[in-house]
Amino acid sequence: MRQVFSILVNNHAGVLSHVSGLFARRGYNIESIAAGPTENPEATRIVIVAFGEEETLEQIAHQLRKLYDVLEVEQLQYNRSVTRELVLATVSADADKRTEVLQIANAFGANIVNITDNTVTLEASGNDHKTRILIKALERYGISNMARTGMIALPFDEMTDEWEPLA
Amino acid sequence: MELSGSQIVIEELKANGVEIAFGIPGGAIMPFYDEIMKSEFPHILTRHEQGATHMADGYARVSGKVAAVITTSGPGATNTITGLCNAQMDSSPIVAITGQVATPTIGTDAFQEADTYGCSIPVTKHNWLVKDVRELQGVVREAVRVATTGRPGPVVIDFPKDVQVAMTEYNPLEKTETALSAEPVFRIPEPDTKAIERLLEELERSEKPVIIAGAGIIKGGAAAELAEFARSAEIPVINTLLGMGGFPGSDPLFLGMPGMHGTAYANMALCECDLLINLGGRFDDRVTGKVAEFAPGATIVHVDIDAAELGKRVETDIPILADVRDVLALLNTQARKKDRQAWLGKVEAWKRDYPLQYDWDGSIKPQYVIEQIQEVSEGEGTYISGVGQHQMWAAQYLRFNEPNSWVSSGGLGTMGFGLPASIGAKVGRPDREVWLIDGDGSFSMSLVELATAATYNIPVKIAILNNNYLGMVRQWQELFFEKRYSHVHFPKSPDFAKIAEGYGVRGFDVKDVDQVRSTLEQAAEIDGPVVMNFHVNQEENVWPMVPSGAGNHEMQLGPQSTEKLT
Numbered sequence A: 001m002r003q004v005f006s007i008l009v010n011n012h013a014g015v016l017s018h019v020s021g022l023f024a025r026r027g028y029n030i031e032s033i034a035a036g037p038t039e040n041p042e043a044t045r046i047v048i049v050a051f052g053e054e055e056t057l058e059q060i061a062h063q064l065r066k067l068y069d070v071l072e073v074e075q076l077q078y079n080r081s082v083t084r085e086l087v088l089a090t091v092s093a094d095a096d097k098r099t100e101v102l103q104i105a106n107a108f109g110a111n112i113v114n115i116t117d118n119t120v121t122l123e124a125s126g127n128d129h130k131t132r133i134l135i136k137a138l139e140r141y142g143i144s145n146m147a148r149t150g151m152i153a154l155p156f157d158e159m160t161d162e163w164e165p166l167a
Numbered sequence B: 001m002e003l004s005g006s007q008i009v010i011e012e013l014k015a016n017g018v019e020i021a022f023g024i025p026g027g028a029i030m031p032f033y034d035e036i037m038k039s040e041f042p043h044i045l046t047r048h049e050q051g052a053t054h055m056a057d058g059y060a061r062v063s064g065k066v067a068a069v070i071t072t073s074g075p076g077a078t079n080t081i082t083g084l085c086n087a088q089m090d091s092s093p094i095v096a097i098t099g100q101v102a103t104p105t106i107g108t109d110a111f112q113e114a115d116t117y118g119c120s121i122p123v124t125k126h127n128w129l130v131k132d133v134r135e136l137q138g139v140v141r142e143a144v145r146v147a148t149t150g151r152p153g154p155v156v157i158d159f160p161k162d163v164q165v166a167m168t169e170y171n172p173l174e175k176t177e178t179a180l181s182a183e184p185v186f187r188i189p190e191p192d193t194k195a196i197e198r199l200l201e202e203l204e205r206s207e208k209p210v211i212i213a214g215a216g217i218i219k220g221g222a223a224a225e226l227a228e229f230a231r232s233a234e235i236p237v238i239n240t241l242l243g244m245g246g247f248p249g250s251d252p253l254f255l256g257m258p259g260m261h262g263t264a265y266a267n268m269a270l271c272e273c274d275l276l277i278n279l280g281g282r283f284d285d286r287v288t289g290k291v292a293e294f295a296p297g298a299t300i301v302h303v304d305i306d307a308a309e310l311g312k313r314v315e316t317d318i319p320i321l322a323d324v325r326d327v328l329a330l331l332n333t334q335a336r337k338k339d340r341q342a343w344l345g346k347v348e349a350w351k352r353d354y355p356l357q358y359d360w361d362g363s364i365k366p367q368y369v370i371e372q373i374q375e376v377s378e379g380e381g382t383y384i385s386g387v388g389q390h391q392m393w394a395a396q397y398l399r400f401n402e403p404n405s406w407v408s409s410g411g412l413g414t415m416g417f418g419l420p421a422s423i424g425a426k427v428g429r430p431d432r433e434v435w436l437i438d439g440d441g442s443f444s445m446s447l448v449e450l451a452t453a454a455t456y457n458i459p460v461k462i463a464i465l466n467n468n469y470l471g472m473v474r475q476w477q478e479l480f481f482e483k484r485y486s487h488v489h490f491p492k493s494p495d496f497a498k499i500a501e502g503y504g505v506r507g508f509d510v511k512d513v514d515q516v517r518s519t520l521e522q523a524a525e526i527d528g529p530v531v532m533n534f535h536v537n538q539e540e541n542v543w544p545m546v547p548s549g550a551g552n553h554e555m556q557l558g559p560q561s562t563e564k565l566t
């Protein structure tokens, strides 16, 4: 199963090594990791998307909570959180394909960052579901270069209308 | 008042209850060593940094106090890794202070630079690289606190050379002040009342309960509470390898050790019980055997201070995240007595019918040496072991009647732990006689610390059960690899008695079974370390045995008996 961990940590040197090392050492695979400042200057939020057996992921949450600099660990539920990711992709688009690519970009609310004679580079953000569909749509034209931030997320108290993640 | 980084560390170690250090100096830690000398901070110079870590570990396990380990950068620091990992696995506190190259040169592959911070992450509870002298006071206080509170464990402070001499303003603090903004971690919750109620209900229902008591009883200072509970509720008690001493070995309710080399009656009780209460043990794979077949008919209760242990290996019906002592205190006021004579009678019969046993054939049997050590020391000593067959025999045949009287490397199974841990244990509890039961293989891995024992005249009594083999591995090869003895034989075992004499330590070479007792008695009288090289039966095996990966009910009792337990 796939799980999103939202981990609030002290903003200390080395804390990312402690957190990511724990996943690696215990043989858990990380799909993405994103870290950044929060409203509290002394805390950083790390969002990790990981794959594993359910019990394994439960175990890792416990292990994370034992780390000295970890303040809070949440295993996010899709309908109780908002998740976003930023994707930058350069897509092959000769003159005859360019309109189609721009239409797709438009449909997904992506911004165009650059256009050359035979490529379009776009910037899209969205939840897991949206970015996957977009990438799949663009792959037909050929993606020559891509960078993704990895997922960031915020827990919500109320139900959100986020999609179930794709398997 | 302005102090140097080195002075601050000394002041803070003292202020936070660290009374002794074990270590070896070197280039990157020289300013700190200079201060150790000037301040006359008690320090034992070891011969290897791994030895220093095991000494601090042994010291902590018998005294409940924490010691410092001090090393230089690079090889000094990397030599501590095994000892830190050992302490981490067995929840033993150590504060290691490692020298580091000066901050401007960190990351340049400077002479004797090692990434101590990175190397020590997986083997410590927490670690720090201190780059600013103003952080030192808070870091040392936190280091001691983290090492000793909650589930204890080792910590590392990596201490660059320039920070050791940097000056800063220093104000002593009260012991309880933290000096760091970080919130206190490892808060221990009160026992959940609902869970306790469920446990009490299960207890009332249970006809066949059994307790597994782990090292948590000892670390949590709950031995008296456990004895009260087990005796008043009349529940048999199994001690894990590291839990030995948490319940009196002489008590009729005591069932010995569970699992791979556990007693037959402990494993039988586990297979048959209807309620299993694990108090501060971690369901190690050596205890459970095949998990699917572990305590098949039992409701399982697990009390632990570490949330990550609950449900980690064994599916638990009633997990209780709490201090075992708090839980036992509650049980002692609330549990009601119930008559379970049928169960106690059954357990008693198992004990009578399937005792630990070994044959006599005129050779020195290792089990016999251990029984004699028990008698000569009147069970009043601190007993330490290496790792291997002798460790299992020691756990089987010694009777521990007090907490902190048994020190052994359980989780990591570190050969070489014995001698340095014994030295640390003697320093930690000088009032108790220290007996080390070691293997020839294990002893060889750290015998250099005989020099430390000799230098400081630390009177540890060392019994080497010398079988000229890496015996435990040989046993597995005999049983599971059709006697293909691949690289386990030491045909030329050194003369350990002579080696001892070379270090200035009294040595005895014992080949005759009639000399075992008298040698031990002589050793007990000698005011100083003693090495006794007992040439024991070379192919003796540890029984009973549950083959690795099998269920505890598949235990084999020994060569004489083809009987299986089911």
Ligand SMILES: Cc1ncc(C[n+]2csc(CCOP(=O)(O)OP(=O)(O)O)c2C)c(N)n1
Pocket: B386, B387, B388, B389, B390, B391, B413, B414, B415, B416, B438, B439, B440, B441, B442, B443, B465, B467, B469, B470, B471, B472, B473
């Ligand atoms: C550092 C280390 N290396 C290897 C092992 C694997 N090992 C476990 S027991 C054992 C044999 C121990 O031999 P010895 O100390 O002579 O004790 P015996 O089993 O003969 O009583 C070995 C090699 C280990 N536990 N630790």
